[in-house]
Amino acid sequence: MFNIKTVLGISLAAASFNAFAEKQTIDFMFPSPVEGKFTQEMTKVIKHFNESQQDVEVRGIFTGDYDTTKMKAEAAVRAGQAPALVIMSANYTVDLAINDMISPMDELFKYSEDKVSANDFLEKNFWQPMHKNAQYNGVTYAIPFHNSTPIMYYNKKLFQEAGIKEAPKTWAELVDAAKKLTNTEKGQWGIMMPSTNNDYGGWILSALVHANGGQFNNPDYAGEVYYNSPTAKGALQFYKDLVFKHKVMPSGVLNSKQITAGFLSNKVGIVLLSTGSLGFMKENAKDVDFDVAFLPKKVRNAVIIGGASLVTFKGISEEQKKAAYKFLTYLVSPEVNGSWSRFSGYFSPRKASYDTPEMKEYIASYPPAKTALDQLQYAHPWYAMYETVPVRQAMENALAQVVSDEKKSVEDAANEAQKKADELMKPYQDKTALSVE
Known part of the structure; x- marks a missing residue:
């Protein structure tokens, strides 16, 4: 279950940037691909983020299953209302990049305080089997959010x-x-x-x-x-x-x-x-x-x-890109991503999640949660x-x-x-x- 005390205590220093002239609202589309209370839990995550800072207001939009999410995001782009961030099935990244629907993640990471590239962020912080589905022709178009086998x-x-x-x-x-x-x-x-x-x-x-x-x-x-x-x-x-x-x-x-x-x-x-x-x-x-x-x-x-990654669609403003970067780095922080993993059953693609005390305790008390992670040695894209x-x-x-x-x-x-x-x-x-x- 999402732990508000843990999450509200997370430092957002890694996602900091110049203050917004005014609060920036962004649309965030998310699916619910398997059984469970995913919609309610993601609504809590969004609420806690909105309450934790004053620069960004995230508007969550539940979009059904993975296929429907892709169709709705593409329809929003055609209507001139591109979502700033979408939890998208990880295997759609290539198709979306080929069709020029999504932007390389460096469009968001150029607002990182330490100027880290999206490629470096992906390759240093996420399990290697997730890299292939996040990139197209060597360019990072997605950041893993939750994954499965x-x-x-x-x-x-x-x-x-x-x-x-x-x-x-x-x-x-x-x-x-x-x-x-x-x-x-x-x-x-x-x-x-x-x-x-x-x-x-x-x-x-x-x-x-x-x-x-x-x-x-x-x-x-x-x-x-x-x-x-x-x-x-x-x-x-x-x-x-x-x-x-x-x-x-x-x-x-x-x-x-x-x-x-x-x-x-x-x-x-x-x-x-x-x-x-x-x-x-x-x-x-x-x-x-x-x-x-x-x-x-x-x-x-x-x-x-399997699972899903975060992508950003073309057609959003620079202010929305900055806001999307801040929310993205919050979602994939070790604490938040680990909390989502413990709630959902997906394993966390962020390696550092498993170094947190909460995740160490969870894995020790419930070994089945580690099975998918152990299978990564046999994983294919x-x-x-x-x-x-x-x-x-x-x-x-x-x-x-x-x-x-x-x-x-x-x-x-x-x-x-x-x-x-x-x-x-x-x-x-x-x-x-x-x-x-």
Whole structure:
């Protein structure tokens, strides 16, 4: 929970600059991507910031999920009302930079008292796996705010009843455990994983592709995805087999709310979800004794970075840039960012958060909060490409087909997804393929 005594005691010296002629109001858009009281908590954070100083008034605007937040921010820019700061899905940075919608972070950091560059601030203060999704062509366009990896939640009581002694570490062990946990008479499923087209399905699927030894996309080129590669088809097949071959997961598209509800009612033994759900799970698991573990591997341990970063859109005034810098450095200060991590379940991307007494005590008292952080040694960047949302949804639609229709072949679904993605990325592919006259 947000600690007002801690936050109001934070020195804002690092964010200080010449006094404003008058209080500057800025718009701050923020999503609520997973279950929980995120909106109420962020409202508190904004209120505490506004009360802690006299120069800036932040107007918080709740914008729904990640995809909706992107659409609303872009619409505000087109209407001449660009938000000064937005918590944006970390994998949209590249797309927004390509389309010239956001400014390099140096537009804000030029107002830092010590004149530190955004690149230096990012690279010195944040975990290395977050850097790739914050930059485009070596330029920092985003500052990480909260981050995640997918983790495995498992019901300890159901494990004990099924005679399972430890969390599965491989896909084969996962299937075996899920079979033992499935009980049709009780309406109990062995496993559930998201398969929606609102980013959750693609995120989990991409993690499985990497765990299968492959890549979901080219991390260095925004016009290339590998949807019909052997490793991607293997991940799709794994999803499909859980439903139709092993019969340990219900057919049809599953969203995170369904999955969470099933887990919290002792009707699902294993779920793969974001560590960002940990706060909600911890608060609501009244009758569920659960623990968390690494994502199981096929060929290798691998996870995908998730979460969100702070970006600034083009079209704001210099006064708004100064105000946005002050609020940004407040949000990612070790104390505030650590407090948000403890509330939400996301891990803090700011390394110094884990040096604070509050975070040390929290990690010591609640070890599951460290699982996602421990997985960073196996982390890969989140998929980020030209037209990220529709390109991602091309593969998510393929996923929805194979978990809903037993007759739909993985081969056809993957090839169709690849064809659609290539059509969407063609303008970028053509542009980058042009020769120089």
